[in-house]
Amino acid sequence: MDNYPRLFIKAGLMYALLGAALGVTIAVDPSLAVRLRFVHIHVNLLGFMTMMVAGVAFHVLPRFSARKLPWPAGMKYQFIFQNTGLLGMVTLHAVGGWQGGLAHAAFVFFAILAGIAFAIMFYNLYFVLSAPEETPKPEKITGEMKVAEVLDHFPQALSLFLESGFQSLANPAARQTFAKVVSIDKACEKHSVNTTEFVEKLNREIFKTNSPSDNENTNLGREISRGEKCQADTWVGSLVKAYPTTKKVFESHYGEGCFSCPGQAFETVEQTASMHNVDPELILKEINNEIDKESNPS
Ligand code: HEM
Ligand code: HEM
Structure with a gap:
């Protein structure tokens, strides 16, 4: 878990x-409500x-929603403003006299800080949910299409890009940024890849297995059942279902957050390895060791 979500939860629990404690105090001595009611509520x-x-x-x-927060640094400002605003307001309110003079000016200042914190939270949470514009699925890949457009519609094409020399796409940040503005033509030019051959290969591979019914099983990978060994093109989702203990191999190499990623189920073992810059052979060996251990417990 990232630092700020954790800090918000910890601070929330402290409050x-x-x-x-404030509620109990007021319950014991209701005359304290005059001072503490606002504090308790806020x-x-x-x-x-x-x-x-x-x-x-x-x-x-x-x-x-498989999207990044629109303003991740905003979490930090929200945290600072919300805590300062809240603590400032409740202190002034509890002390009394907040409705006049300098104390009132200070109260307004803290109230504005808390208000800004709410606005930042609104911005981050509202826009993280706005779905990207829906574009119809292309029926054919052309050189003018942006790299990200192809990957959005056909995630299985990632392995084709990677094996054809576009290694930088292994980095998810690259897929979110320059892949959105660079066309296949431009990318091929930059990486000295033959555009015509590459576009042909994309069309051949994507539309060969992609039935018009458009179901998810059209990914370039395969299922695995118990009794079988894992292959480079085995789907991770299918693997951990058949052999749950193999999950720890992925976690040891890619970190614990790995299975919270929505894409993992239909990525092949090899795709995940190249995305994380890990040798696929190494991962495969460790997975098959786990499978052996699970199949012959002794
Ligand atoms: C141990 C837990 C709690 C105790 C003992 C407690 C006690 C009290 C008491 C005695 C009052 C009356 C104050 C008065 O006389 O004006 C009160 C009011 C209030 N409490 Fe709590 N409380 C507790 C937890 C909470 C929580 C968790 C929330 C909100 C999430 C909350 C929200 C409120 C609100 C909004 C009022 C004002 C109600 C109104 O305007 O009539 N309390 N609480
Ligand atoms: C930007 C954040 C906020 C500011 C600046 C703020 C400010 C205030 C102020 C100035 C009052 C009147 C206090 C008085 O007359 O003694 C008040 C009352 C109240 N606020 Fe807030 N508030 C904020 C957020 C919230 C939130 C998020 C809630 C609930 C979810 C809330 C619930 C209440 C309630 C229930 C009262 C009535 C208290 C009573 O009956 O004595 N406030 N707030």
């Missing part, structure tokens, strides 16, 4: 403790509830 709602929701949403929504 939950504080909010509950520590619970602006601190505990909002920060918990924000922390969980920052972790889950980008994975759920």
